[in-house]
Amino acid sequence: MQARHCVDLEPVWRALASPIRRQMLDRLREGPLPTGELAAEFPDHSRFAVMQHLRVLEESGLVIRRKRGRRTINYLNPVPIQQIYDRWVSRYQRHWSASLVDLKTQLEHEHETDWAG
Amino acid sequence: MPHETEMAPYVMSIDIHVPIQAVWDEITKTGSIQRPLYNSVLDVTLEPGSRLRYYSPDRQRVFVVGEVLEVDPPRKFSHTYHFMMNGVEPPTTVTWELAEIPGGTRVTVTHAGFTSAHKGAGKQQAGWQEILGLLKAELETGTIPLRMRFVYALMGKMTWMLPKSTKVEEVERAGF
Numbered sequence: 001m002q003a004r005h006c007v008d009l010e011p012v013w014r015a016l017a018s019p020i021r022r023q024m025l026d027r028l029r030e031g032p033l034p035t036g037e038l039a040a041e042f043p044d045h046s047r048f049a050v051m052q053h054l055r056v057l058e059e060s061g062l063v064i065r066r067k068r069g070r071r072t073i074n075y076l077n078p079v080p081i082q083q084i085y086d087r088w089v090s091r092y093q094r095h096w097s098a099s100l101v102d103l104k105t106q107l108e109h110e111h112e113t114d115w116a117g
Numbered sequence: 118m119p120h121e122t123e124m125a126p127y128v129m130s131i132d133i134h135v136p137i138q139a140v141w142d143e144i145t146k147t148g149s150i151q152r153p154l155y156n157s158v159l160d161v162t163l164e165p166g167s168r169l170r171y172y173s174p175d176r177q178r179v180f181v182v183g184e185v186l187e188v189d190p191p192r193k194f195s196h197t198y199h200f201m202m203n204g205v206e207p208p209t210t211v212t213w214e215l216a217e218i219p220g221g222t223r224v225t226v227t228h229a230g231f232t233s234a235h236k237g238a239g240k241q242q243a244g245w246q247e248i249l250g251l252l253k254a255e256l257e258t259g260t261i262p263l264r265m266r267f268v269y270a271l272m273g274k275m276t277w278m279l280p281k282s283t284k285v286e287e288v289e290r291a292g293f
Contacts, residue, residue: 061131
Protein backbone atom coordinates (compact mmCIF):
# COMPACT_ATOMS: atom_id res chain seq x y z
CA MET A 1 0.00 0.00 0.00
CA GLN A 2 1.54 3.28 -1.09
CA ALA A 3 0.30 6.13 1.09
CA ARG A 4 0.31 9.65 -0.27
CA HIS A 5 3.19 11.66 1.10
CA CYS A 6 0.83 14.36 2.25
CA VAL A 7 1.16 17.00 4.87
CA ASP A 8 -1.85 19.19 5.45
CA LEU A 9 -0.25 22.45 6.55
CA GLU A 10 -3.47 24.48 6.34
CA PRO A 11 -4.23 24.23 10.10
CA VAL A 12 -0.62 25.20 10.85
CA TRP A 13 -0.81 28.32 8.65
CA ARG A 14 -4.10 29.30 10.27
CA ALA A 15 -2.64 28.82 13.73
CA LEU A 16 0.43 30.91 12.86
CA ALA A 17 -1.70 33.70 11.36
CA SER A 18 -2.58 35.10 14.80
CA PRO A 19 -0.08 37.42 16.57
CA ILE A 20 -1.06 36.27 20.05
CA ARG A 21 -0.71 32.61 19.09
CA ARG A 22 2.75 33.37 17.70
CA GLN A 23 3.62 35.03 21.02
CA MET A 24 2.38 31.96 22.88
CA LEU A 25 4.61 29.76 20.72
CA ASP A 26 7.61 32.01 21.41
CA ARG A 27 6.89 31.74 25.12
CA LEU A 28 6.55 27.94 25.01
CA ARG A 29 9.75 27.69 23.04
CA GLU A 30 11.54 28.82 26.21
CA GLY A 31 10.01 25.84 28.01
CA PRO A 32 6.66 24.09 28.59
CA LEU A 33 4.15 25.79 30.89
CA PRO A 34 0.97 24.87 32.74
CA THR A 35 -2.07 26.61 31.24
CA GLY A 36 -2.57 28.94 34.20
CA GLU A 37 0.99 30.24 34.03
CA LEU A 38 0.79 30.69 30.26
CA ALA A 39 -2.49 32.62 30.58
CA ALA A 40 -0.92 34.86 33.24
CA GLU A 41 1.57 36.04 30.59
CA PHE A 42 -1.33 37.46 28.54
CA PRO A 43 -3.19 39.61 31.05
CA ASP A 44 -4.95 41.58 28.30
CA HIS A 45 -6.78 38.45 27.18
CA SER A 46 -9.50 36.58 29.02
CA ARG A 47 -8.88 33.06 30.21
CA PHE A 48 -11.53 31.95 27.72
CA ALA A 49 -9.69 33.62 24.81
CA VAL A 50 -6.42 32.01 25.86
CA MET A 51 -8.09 28.58 25.97
CA GLN A 52 -9.52 29.17 22.46
CA HIS A 53 -6.07 30.01 21.13
CA LEU A 54 -4.56 26.96 22.83
CA ARG A 55 -7.18 24.77 21.23
CA VAL A 56 -6.31 26.10 17.77
CA LEU A 57 -2.62 25.53 18.52
CA GLU A 58 -3.29 21.99 19.72
CA GLU A 59 -5.41 21.12 16.67
CA SER A 60 -2.64 22.30 14.37
CA GLY A 61 -0.14 20.07 16.18
CA LEU A 62 1.99 23.04 17.22
CA VAL A 63 1.20 22.51 20.90
CA ILE A 64 0.95 19.18 22.72
CA ARG A 65 -1.09 19.28 25.92
CA ARG A 66 -0.56 16.73 28.68
CA LYS A 67 -2.39 16.31 31.95
CA ARG A 68 -0.14 16.16 35.00
CA GLY A 69 -2.42 15.58 37.98
CA ARG A 70 -4.86 18.47 38.04
CA ARG A 71 -2.79 20.70 35.77
CA THR A 72 -2.35 20.60 32.01
CA ILE A 73 1.16 21.25 30.72
CA ASN A 74 1.58 22.80 27.26
CA TYR A 75 4.59 21.74 25.14
CA LEU A 76 5.75 23.33 21.90
CA ASN A 77 5.98 20.70 19.15
CA PRO A 78 8.66 21.87 16.70
CA VAL A 79 7.77 19.37 13.96
CA PRO A 80 5.04 21.35 12.09
CA ILE A 81 7.36 24.37 11.89
CA GLN A 82 10.03 22.10 10.41
CA GLN A 83 7.45 20.91 7.86
CA ILE A 84 6.58 24.51 6.94
CA TYR A 85 10.28 25.21 6.52
CA ASP A 86 10.85 22.11 4.37
CA ARG A 87 7.89 22.91 2.14
CA TRP A 88 8.22 26.68 1.81
CA VAL A 89 11.73 27.80 2.70
CA SER A 90 14.42 25.23 1.99
CA ARG A 91 13.41 24.63 -1.63
CA TYR A 92 13.71 28.35 -2.32
CA GLN A 93 17.35 28.25 -1.26
CA ARG A 94 20.00 27.24 -3.72
CA HIS A 95 21.61 24.07 -2.45
CA TRP A 96 25.31 23.47 -2.81
CA SER A 97 24.68 20.53 -5.13
CA ALA A 98 22.68 22.72 -7.51
CA SER A 99 25.55 25.21 -7.45
CA LEU A 100 28.02 22.47 -8.33
CA VAL A 101 25.90 21.33 -11.26
CA ASP A 102 25.75 24.91 -12.50
CA LEU A 103 29.52 25.22 -12.21
CA LYS A 104 30.04 21.98 -14.14
CA THR A 105 27.67 23.11 -16.92
CA GLN A 106 29.40 26.49 -17.10
CA LEU A 107 32.90 25.00 -17.29
CA GLU A 108 31.86 22.50 -19.98
CA HIS A 109 30.28 25.28 -22.03
CA GLU A 110 33.47 27.38 -21.77
CA HIS A 111 35.51 24.35 -22.78
CA GLU A 112 33.31 23.79 -25.85
CA THR A 113 33.62 27.41 -26.97
CA ASP A 114 37.42 27.17 -26.57
CA TRP A 115 37.46 24.21 -28.97
CA ALA A 116 35.13 25.92 -31.43
CA GLY A 117 37.17 29.15 -31.26
CA MET B 118 27.64 16.36 44.81
CA PRO B 119 26.07 19.53 43.36
CA HIS B 120 22.38 19.35 42.65
CA GLU B 121 21.83 19.37 38.90
CA THR B 122 18.91 21.35 37.62
CA GLU B 123 16.32 19.19 35.98
CA MET B 124 15.16 20.32 32.57
CA ALA B 125 11.68 20.01 31.11
CA PRO B 126 11.08 17.02 28.81
CA TYR B 127 11.02 17.40 25.03
CA VAL B 128 7.77 16.29 23.42
CA MET B 129 7.43 15.99 19.64
CA SER B 130 4.73 14.62 17.41
CA ILE B 131 4.16 13.88 13.73
CA ASP B 132 1.24 12.40 11.81
CA ILE B 133 2.07 9.55 9.41
CA HIS B 134 -0.48 8.24 6.91
CA VAL B 135 0.10 4.54 7.40
CA PRO B 136 -1.52 2.04 9.81
CA ILE B 137 -0.29 1.99 13.41
CA GLN B 138 1.12 -1.53 13.05
CA ALA B 139 3.36 -0.40 10.17
CA VAL B 140 4.85 2.32 12.35
CA TRP B 141 5.31 -0.05 15.29
CA ASP B 142 7.01 -2.66 13.11
CA GLU B 143 9.41 -0.08 11.71
CA ILE B 144 10.50 1.47 15.01
CA THR B 145 10.86 -1.90 16.77
CA LYS B 146 12.60 -3.60 13.84
CA THR B 147 15.77 -5.35 15.02
CA GLY B 148 18.80 -6.69 13.20
CA SER B 149 18.53 -4.54 10.07
CA ILE B 150 19.12 -0.89 9.32
CA GLN B 151 16.52 1.64 10.44
CA ARG B 152 17.06 4.47 7.97
CA PRO B 153 15.01 7.03 9.90
CA LEU B 154 17.06 6.40 13.06
CA TYR B 155 20.27 7.69 11.47
CA ASN B 156 20.88 4.36 9.75
CA SER B 157 21.39 2.53 13.02
CA VAL B 158 20.61 -1.09 13.86
CA LEU B 159 18.47 -1.86 16.89
CA ASP B 160 19.31 -4.84 19.07
CA VAL B 161 16.72 -5.56 21.75
CA THR B 162 14.22 -8.07 23.10
CA LEU B 163 10.93 -6.27 23.58
CA GLU B 164 10.36 -6.91 27.25
CA PRO B 165 10.83 -4.75 30.35
CA GLY B 166 14.32 -5.01 31.82
CA SER B 167 15.88 -6.18 28.57
CA ARG B 168 19.07 -4.52 27.33
CA LEU B 169 18.77 -2.23 24.31
CA ARG B 170 21.49 -1.08 21.92
CA TYR B 171 21.52 1.01 18.74
CA TYR B 172 24.58 0.05 16.67
CA SER B 173 26.23 1.67 13.66
CA PRO B 174 25.48 -0.21 10.39
CA ASP B 175 28.86 -1.99 10.54
CA ARG B 176 28.19 -3.03 14.19
CA GLN B 177 31.57 -1.61 15.22
CA ARG B 178 30.07 1.24 17.24
CA VAL B 179 27.24 1.67 19.70
CA PHE B 180 25.37 4.98 19.66
CA VAL B 181 22.78 4.35 22.35
CA VAL B 182 22.57 1.91 25.23
CA GLY B 183 19.54 1.46 27.45
CA GLU B 184 17.09 -0.77 29.19
CA VAL B 185 13.50 -1.42 28.13
CA LEU B 186 10.96 0.09 30.53
CA GLU B 187 7.52 -0.39 29.01
CA VAL B 188 6.23 -2.30 25.98
CA ASP B 189 2.57 -2.13 24.95
CA PRO B 190 2.34 -3.06 21.26
CA PRO B 191 1.48 -1.23 19.08
CA ARG B 192 0.95 1.81 21.32
CA LYS B 193 3.85 2.40 23.65
CA PHE B 194 7.56 1.64 23.85
CA SER B 195 9.83 3.28 26.40
CA HIS B 196 13.44 2.75 27.40
CA THR B 197 16.30 4.41 29.21
CA TYR B 198 18.83 6.14 27.00
CA HIS B 199 22.58 6.58 27.39
CA PHE B 200 23.99 8.55 24.48
CA MET B 201 27.43 6.97 24.06
CA MET B 202 28.80 9.81 21.92
CA ASN B 203 28.96 11.92 25.10
CA GLY B 204 30.80 9.31 27.16
CA VAL B 205 29.22 8.17 30.39
CA GLU B 206 26.23 10.29 31.40
CA PRO B 207 23.24 9.59 33.62
CA PRO B 208 20.42 8.00 31.63
CA THR B 209 17.49 9.87 30.18
CA THR B 210 14.20 8.26 29.11
CA VAL B 211 12.71 7.92 25.63
CA THR B 212 9.02 7.12 25.17
CA TRP B 213 7.39 6.35 21.81
CA GLU B 214 3.61 6.64 21.78
CA LEU B 215 1.56 5.66 18.74
CA ALA B 216 -2.12 6.59 18.44
CA GLU B 217 -4.58 5.86 15.65
CA ILE B 218 -6.01 8.96 14.00
CA PRO B 219 -8.23 9.26 10.92
CA GLY B 220 -6.06 8.26 7.95
CA GLY B 221 -3.08 7.06 9.90
CA THR B 222 -1.01 7.28 13.04
CA ARG B 223 0.10 10.04 15.38
CA VAL B 224 3.66 9.34 16.55
CA THR B 225 4.77 11.14 19.72
CA VAL B 226 8.27 10.95 21.15
CA THR B 227 9.02 12.20 24.66
CA HIS B 228 12.65 12.51 25.73
CA ALA B 229 12.86 13.27 29.44
CA GLY B 230 15.26 13.34 32.36
CA PHE B 231 17.79 15.85 31.08
CA THR B 232 19.70 17.76 33.70
CA SER B 233 22.48 20.32 33.54
CA ALA B 234 24.83 17.31 33.74
CA HIS B 235 23.89 16.33 30.19
CA LYS B 236 25.65 17.71 27.13
CA GLY B 237 23.69 18.89 24.12
CA ALA B 238 20.11 18.28 25.23
CA GLY B 239 18.87 20.66 22.56
CA LYS B 240 20.68 18.62 19.92
CA GLN B 241 18.75 15.54 21.02
CA GLN B 242 15.49 17.36 20.33
CA ALA B 243 16.74 18.49 16.92
CA GLY B 244 17.73 14.90 16.23
CA TRP B 245 14.29 13.54 17.07
CA GLN B 246 12.69 16.20 14.89
CA GLU B 247 14.77 14.97 11.98
CA ILE B 248 14.06 11.32 12.83
CA LEU B 249 10.29 11.86 12.85
CA GLY B 250 10.46 13.58 9.44
CA LEU B 251 12.52 10.71 8.03
CA LEU B 252 10.16 8.15 9.55
CA LYS B 253 7.24 9.81 7.77
CA ALA B 254 9.11 9.82 4.45
CA GLU B 255 10.26 6.20 4.84
CA LEU B 256 6.79 4.87 5.67
CA GLU B 257 4.79 7.00 3.22
CA THR B 258 7.13 6.92 0.21
CA GLY B 259 9.40 3.95 0.83
CA THR B 260 12.52 6.08 0.86
CA ILE B 261 14.24 9.03 2.52
CA PRO B 262 15.49 12.23 0.84
CA LEU B 263 18.60 11.94 -1.34
CA ARG B 264 20.39 14.51 0.77
CA MET B 265 20.09 12.22 3.81
CA ARG B 266 21.26 9.12 1.95
CA PHE B 267 24.31 11.15 0.93
CA VAL B 268 24.90 12.14 4.58
CA TYR B 269 24.65 8.47 5.62
CA ALA B 270 27.20 7.45 2.97
CA LEU B 271 29.57 10.09 4.36
CA MET B 272 28.89 9.02 7.96
CA GLY B 273 29.69 5.45 6.98
CA LYS B 274 33.18 6.52 5.87
CA MET B 275 33.77 8.53 9.05
CA THR B 276 33.09 6.03 11.85
CA TRP B 277 36.79 6.17 12.74
CA MET B 278 36.22 9.77 13.86
CA LEU B 279 33.60 8.87 16.44
CA PRO B 280 34.54 9.14 20.12
CA LYS B 281 36.18 6.07 21.69
CA SER B 282 33.24 5.79 24.08
CA THR B 283 31.16 4.46 21.16
CA LYS B 284 33.44 1.48 20.47
CA VAL B 285 31.81 -1.84 21.33
CA GLU B 286 34.76 -2.87 23.56
CA GLU B 287 34.58 0.41 25.51
CA VAL B 288 30.83 0.07 25.95
CA GLU B 289 31.29 -3.44 27.33
CA ARG B 290 34.11 -2.27 29.59
CA ALA B 291 31.87 0.50 30.96
CA GLY B 292 29.46 -2.19 32.02
CA PHE B 293 26.76 -1.52 29.47
